[in-house]
Amino acid sequence: MSEECAVKKVTEITKEEVKKVSKWIDSKEYAEKNFAREALVINPAHACQPLGAQLAAYGFEGTLPFVHGSQGCASYYRSTFNRHFREPAPAVSDAMTEDGAVFGGQNNLFEGLENAYALYKPKMTAVFTSCMPEVIGDDLTAFIKNAKQKELLPDNHPTPYANTPSFNGTHIHGYDAMLKAILSYLSEGKKVEGKCTGKLNLIPGFDGNVGNLREYKHILEEMDVPYVLQADISDTMDSPLDGKYNPYPGGTKLEDAAEIVNSKATISLQKYATTTTMKWITAECSGSADVLPMPFGVKKTDEFIMKVAELFGKEIPQSLKDERGRAVDAMTDAHQYLHGKKFALFGDPDYLIGLVSFLLEMGAKPYHVLCSRATKKFTKEMQALLDSSPYGAGCNVWTNKDLWHMRSLLATDPVDMLIGDTHGKFAARDTSTPHLRVGFPIIDRVNLHRSPIVGYTGAINLLTQIANKFLDIVDDTCEDRFFEMMR
Amino acid sequence: MSEVKNPLEGITKESTAKLIEETLEMYPEKAKKKRAPHMSENDHEDSGCAIRSNKKTVPGVMSARGCAYAGAKGVVWGPIRDMVHVSHGPVGCGFYSWGTRRNLTSGTVGVDNFSGMMFTSDFQEKDIVYGGDPKLEKLLNEAKELFPLAKGMSVLSECPVGLIGDDINAVAKKMENELGKLVVPCNCEGFRGVSQSLGHHISNDTIRDHIIGTTEYAEEPGPYDIALIGDYNIGGDIWAAVNVLEEIGLNVKAQWTGDGQIEHIAATHQVKLNLIHCYRSMNYMCKVMEEKYGIPWLEFNFFGPTKIEESLRAIGECFDDKIKANVEKVIAKYKPKMQAIIDEYKPRLEGKTAIVFVGGLRPRHTIGAYEDLGMKIIASGYEFAHSDDYDRTYPEMDKGTLVFDDASEIELEKWVEHFKPDLVASGIKEKYVFQKAGIPFRQMHSWDYSGPYHAYDGFEIFARDIDMAINSPTWGLVKSPF
Structure with a gap:
C-alpha cells in the first residue's frame, strides 16, 4: 500500500494556469528572460551547412549530390528541397553507421561512389559531409583519391568535395564551400594566359527563388551581355512536367563552369553566402571580381545594371529603362499602403540587406531585423543601410537570435507585418501579425519560389504581395461601416 | 462501369520474378547480391517468399530511409505535446524535422503544448571539442524557466553526441533531481542501427525505463x-x-x-x-x-x-x-455513410492499381481501404520493416504481386515503368519523380497535407483524395498537342 501511495497521480494543467502563462509569455518580463537565454535555441531561423552544399550541387549540369555521412542526413536535405520547390531532389548518401565510427568512412565512400555512378550515371558527383565524418576526422582528399585508384570511378569523373560540418556556420556557408570546391575542381589547370571568354559569371548565391534566377538571366539578355549563371538551379529545381522524369534537367554546363578562370568578369549577388568562393575567384580567376547586394528594389537593381553596363561597355537598353519606370510607377501608385508601416524581418544576411533596402525605398520602416547567425560585419553593413534613410531610424538589428526571440519582439513591440520564411508562422499567428513568406524554405504556400522578387519586376511583385495583404486584412477585418468599394 | 479492367491481369509470379531479375541487372555485382534478397514475388503459401529486412542500407543507392534520431524525435517522442523535446547536437536535424510530420496536437503552443516548436542545443565547434554536457545542463535550466507548465524534457541525441563521449544520461539524472522535472535521455544518434526503426526501439526502451508506472490515473480504473x-x-x-x-x-x-x-x-x-x-x-x-x-x-x-x-x-x-x-x-450506424462514399468514388476508381512504398504499418494496413474502393495493390514495400511486418503483409497481397524492402529510387522507377500503376503512394522524396513522369501520386506518410485517414471520419477523406489524385483533370494536360 505504501508503495502505491508513492506513485503520483496524473495531474491536468488547468485552464487558469494556461491563461496565466499565456499572458506571461507575451509580457516584457518574459521577453527579458527570453533574451537572457544563453544555451537553448528555440525555433532557429537557420539550417546546417550540408543543406547549402546540396543546393550548390544542384546548380550544375548532371550533378549528383553525395552525402558522406549518415543516411538520415541525406533524407532530411532532400525532403526539405522537395517541400520547398515541389520538385524531385535526388541525392545519395553512403549510409555510415556504427562501424564507420570505429573504422572511418572510407569503405562506405568506396561502395557509395561505385554504386551511385553505376546507377545514376552522373556527369559529376559532388561530395560533402554531414556530422559523423567531420567528428571522426575522415580524410576526404585521400579517400576520393583512393577510390579512383581502385577504379571505382573513372579517373576523369569530376568529384569535387567539400567539408561542411553542421556544427559550424549555417546553410549559406555550406553553399559557399561546395561552390568553391566545384568551381576550383572543374577549372583546375584550365587557366590560359591571355584567354578571355568575354563572359560575365553571375553568382546568385543561396536562393530558393528560381524566379529570381530567371530574372537575372532576363536582365542580362536584355543587355546583350554574354554570361554564365554559376550554380544555376532555375531548371533543376523548376523542371517541366512532360511525362518523363529527368533526374538532371538543367544546371550550369560543366565546361562553362570550368571557364570561370578565363572570364571577363564575375559578380556575386550574395556577399555573405559566397565569401570563400569570391576570395578564390579574386585570387585565381582572370577578369574583375565584384560583390553586389541582391538587387531588391530600384536602387539595388540600378546598381547591378549599371555595374554590368560599365563592365561590358554597354548602353542600358530602353526595355530596362521602361521596366524601371514601370516599377517606379507601381511603387508610387502604392506608396500609401506601405509608407510608415513597421516591418519585422528575419532570414539570411544577403536577403535581409536587400529587403530592408526595398522597404526604405517605399518609406516603410524596418523595425526588427533578425539574422540568426551573423557577424559584426553584417550588423555594421545593415546599420549603415538603415542610417542612410530617415525610415531606418529606430530599427533594431538582432543577430544570433531565434524565432522565439522574434515572438517576444512581436508581442512586446509590435509591427504591421512579418517578412520571412514559413517558420515564422507561429510567431506571426501568436501575435496576430500578418506574415509574408519570403526566403527559404516556404513549405506552406504554392509557387512563391517561382515569382521573382529581385529586379524591377521583382520589386513590383514584392510590393503587390505586401500591399494586397494589407488590403485583404482591411477588407476581412474592418467594421461594416468602413467596408468600402475602393481601397 | 461496364468495362472494369482486371488490375492483376498479366501479373504472375513468373512475370514479377523476371522483373526482379531485370531490376538487379542495374547493380554492380556486390550491390546486386546485397539487394537481391530484399524483393520477391508474393506467394504466402510458399515459404520461399521471405524478404530480408532490417539490414544496412547499401551505400550510394538513394534509399528513402531516415535515421534513429528521426525515429525517436519525429515518430515516438515528438508528438508528446506537454514536454520540451531537445534535439541535442547541431541545428540541422531538429530544423528539418520541425513541423514536417504533421503529428497534430491540442493546447496552446509555448504554454502547455511544445510539440510544434523546435528546441536545440545548436552545437558549435567548441561543443564538439570540449563536450556538450555543460551546455545541456544550462539549456535544461533555461527550458524549465521559460516553460513552467512543461511536464518534462526529453534529450534526443544527434550523431556527434555519441561520438565525442558525452554522457547525457548522467546529465539527465542530475538535472532531473535539481529541477524536480522529468528529464529523459534518449541515445538515438542517427548513425545507430540501419533505419528509423532502431530509433523507435531506443525510445521504447527509454519509455520503459523512465516512464511506465511512474503515475496513476486520478480516477478509479474501470473495465473499459x-x-x-x-x-x-x-x-x-x-x-x-x-x-x-x-x-x-x-x-x-x-x-x-x-x-x-x-x-x-x-x-x-x-x-x-x-x-x-x-x-x-x-x-x-x-x-x-x-x-x-x-x-x-x-x-x-x-x-x-x-x-x-x-x-x-x-x-x-x-x-x-x-x-x-x-x-x-x-x-x-456508419454503414450507410460508408456505402455512400463507396457509391460515389468506386465507379471512378474500380480496376485502378497502386504501388505502395511507405513505412510503419501502411504498406499492409492501407490495402483494405484501396480495395474498398475497387483498387488493387500490385506492389508494396516498407522503408524500415522487420520480418514480422512482412509475415503480416504476404497474406494481404495477391499472388505474384511484388513485395519489397528499402527500395532505392531507381528500383521504384523501374517498377513503376513496368507496372504502369494508376497511383504511386509513397513519400515526399518520391512524389515529384513520379508526378514528372505523369503518374498520379499521394504522399502516404503525411497524407499529403490532408487527413485524417483513420477510422470512419478518415475514409471519406481518403476516398476523396485518392479520387482527386487519379482523376485530376491536370493529368489530361501533360501531353502537349504540339
Missing part, C-alpha cells in the same frame, strides 16, 4: 480502460480513432503518442487492453506491458470500412456483451 498505441495523429488520425472507440463505450486513457500527454502515458500500466495500430514502432511496448503488468494487446486496422468493421468486432471480443452490442450499433 484502454490505451491507443502507435497512432501519431497525422492530420488528426487519432482524434478520428478515439471518436469511434469512445462510441463503442471504451475509455481511451492514453494516446501513444499522437497528441500525447506524458503522465497519461506513464499510467498506461493500469489499462485493461492495449490497442496497437502501428505495430512496427511500438509492439515492443505492448510486449513489455504484457510481461510486466499482464496487459493483453490487440493489433487493429482503422483504414477503410472493411478493416474497421473487422477490427471493431475483434476489439468487441475482448470485452463484455455491452461493448459487443455497441460495436454492432456503431457498425450499423
Whole structure:
C-alpha cells in the first residue's frame, strides 16, 4: 500500500494556469528572460551547412549530390528541397553507421561512389559531409583519391568535395564551400594566359527563388551581355512536367563552369553566402571580381545594371529603362499602403540587406531585423543601410537570435507585418501579425519560389504581395461601416 | 462501369520474378547480391517468399530511409505535446524535422503544448571539442524557466553526441533531481542501427525505463480502460480513432503518442487492453506491458470500412456483451455513410492499381481501404520493416504481386515503368519523380497535407483524395498537342 501511495497521480494543467502563462509569455518580463537565454535555441531561423552544399550541387549540369555521412542526413536535405520547390531532389548518401565510427568512412565512400555512378550515371558527383565524418576526422582528399585508384570511378569523373560540418556556420556557408570546391575542381589547370571568354559569371548565391534566377538571366539578355549563371538551379529545381522524369534537367554546363578562370568578369549577388568562393575567384580567376547586394528594389537593381553596363561597355537598353519606370510607377501608385508601416524581418544576411533596402525605398520602416547567425560585419553593413534613410531610424538589428526571440519582439513591440520564411508562422499567428513568406524554405504556400522578387519586376511583385495583404486584412477585418468599394 | 479492367491481369509470379531479375541487372555485382534478397514475388503459401529486412542500407543507392534520431524525435517522442523535446547536437536535424510530420496536437503552443516548436542545443565547434554536457545542463535550466507548465524534457541525441563521449544520461539524472522535472535521455544518434526503426526501439526502451508506472490515473480504473498505441495523429488520425472507440463505450486513457500527454502515458500500466495500430514502432511496448503488468494487446486496422468493421468486432471480443452490442450499433450506424462514399468514388476508381512504398504499418494496413474502393495493390514495400511486418503483409497481397524492402529510387522507377500503376503512394522524396513522369501520386506518410485517414471520419477523406489524385483533370494536360 505504501508503495502505491508513492506513485503520483496524473495531474491536468488547468485552464487558469494556461491563461496565466499565456499572458506571461507575451509580457516584457518574459521577453527579458527570453533574451537572457544563453544555451537553448528555440525555433532557429537557420539550417546546417550540408543543406547549402546540396543546393550548390544542384546548380550544375548532371550533378549528383553525395552525402558522406549518415543516411538520415541525406533524407532530411532532400525532403526539405522537395517541400520547398515541389520538385524531385535526388541525392545519395553512403549510409555510415556504427562501424564507420570505429573504422572511418572510407569503405562506405568506396561502395557509395561505385554504386551511385553505376546507377545514376552522373556527369559529376559532388561530395560533402554531414556530422559523423567531420567528428571522426575522415580524410576526404585521400579517400576520393583512393577510390579512383581502385577504379571505382573513372579517373576523369569530376568529384569535387567539400567539408561542411553542421556544427559550424549555417546553410549559406555550406553553399559557399561546395561552390568553391566545384568551381576550383572543374577549372583546375584550365587557366590560359591571355584567354578571355568575354563572359560575365553571375553568382546568385543561396536562393530558393528560381524566379529570381530567371530574372537575372532576363536582365542580362536584355543587355546583350554574354554570361554564365554559376550554380544555376532555375531548371533543376523548376523542371517541366512532360511525362518523363529527368533526374538532371538543367544546371550550369560543366565546361562553362570550368571557364570561370578565363572570364571577363564575375559578380556575386550574395556577399555573405559566397565569401570563400569570391576570395578564390579574386585570387585565381582572370577578369574583375565584384560583390553586389541582391538587387531588391530600384536602387539595388540600378546598381547591378549599371555595374554590368560599365563592365561590358554597354548602353542600358530602353526595355530596362521602361521596366524601371514601370516599377517606379507601381511603387508610387502604392506608396500609401506601405509608407510608415513597421516591418519585422528575419532570414539570411544577403536577403535581409536587400529587403530592408526595398522597404526604405517605399518609406516603410524596418523595425526588427533578425539574422540568426551573423557577424559584426553584417550588423555594421545593415546599420549603415538603415542610417542612410530617415525610415531606418529606430530599427533594431538582432543577430544570433531565434524565432522565439522574434515572438517576444512581436508581442512586446509590435509591427504591421512579418517578412520571412514559413517558420515564422507561429510567431506571426501568436501575435496576430500578418506574415509574408519570403526566403527559404516556404513549405506552406504554392509557387512563391517561382515569382521573382529581385529586379524591377521583382520589386513590383514584392510590393503587390505586401500591399494586397494589407488590403485583404482591411477588407476581412474592418467594421461594416468602413467596408468600402475602393481601397 | 461496364468495362472494369482486371488490375492483376498479366501479373504472375513468373512475370514479377523476371522483373526482379531485370531490376538487379542495374547493380554492380556486390550491390546486386546485397539487394537481391530484399524483393520477391508474393506467394504466402510458399515459404520461399521471405524478404530480408532490417539490414544496412547499401551505400550510394538513394534509399528513402531516415535515421534513429528521426525515429525517436519525429515518430515516438515528438508528438508528446506537454514536454520540451531537445534535439541535442547541431541545428540541422531538429530544423528539418520541425513541423514536417504533421503529428497534430491540442493546447496552446509555448504554454502547455511544445510539440510544434523546435528546441536545440545548436552545437558549435567548441561543443564538439570540449563536450556538450555543460551546455545541456544550462539549456535544461533555461527550458524549465521559460516553460513552467512543461511536464518534462526529453534529450534526443544527434550523431556527434555519441561520438565525442558525452554522457547525457548522467546529465539527465542530475538535472532531473535539481529541477524536480522529468528529464529523459534518449541515445538515438542517427548513425545507430540501419533505419528509423532502431530509433523507435531506443525510445521504447527509454519509455520503459523512465516512464511506465511512474503515475496513476486520478480516477478509479474501470473495465473499459484502454490505451491507443502507435497512432501519431497525422492530420488528426487519432482524434478520428478515439471518436469511434469512445462510441463503442471504451475509455481511451492514453494516446501513444499522437497528441500525447506524458503522465497519461506513464499510467498506461493500469489499462485493461492495449490497442496497437502501428505495430512496427511500438509492439515492443505492448510486449513489455504484457510481461510486466499482464496487459493483453490487440493489433487493429482503422483504414477503410472493411478493416474497421473487422477490427471493431475483434476489439468487441475482448470485452463484455455491452461493448459487443455497441460495436454492432456503431457498425450499423456508419454503414450507410460508408456505402455512400463507396457509391460515389468506386465507379471512378474500380480496376485502378497502386504501388505502395511507405513505412510503419501502411504498406499492409492501407490495402483494405484501396480495395474498398475497387483498387488493387500490385506492389508494396516498407522503408524500415522487420520480418514480422512482412509475415503480416504476404497474406494481404495477391499472388505474384511484388513485395519489397528499402527500395532505392531507381528500383521504384523501374517498377513503376513496368507496372504502369494508376497511383504511386509513397513519400515526399518520391512524389515529384513520379508526378514528372505523369503518374498520379499521394504522399502516404503525411497524407499529403490532408487527413485524417483513420477510422470512419478518415475514409471519406481518403476516398476523396485518392479520387482527386487519379482523376485530376491536370493529368489530361501533360501531353502537349504540339
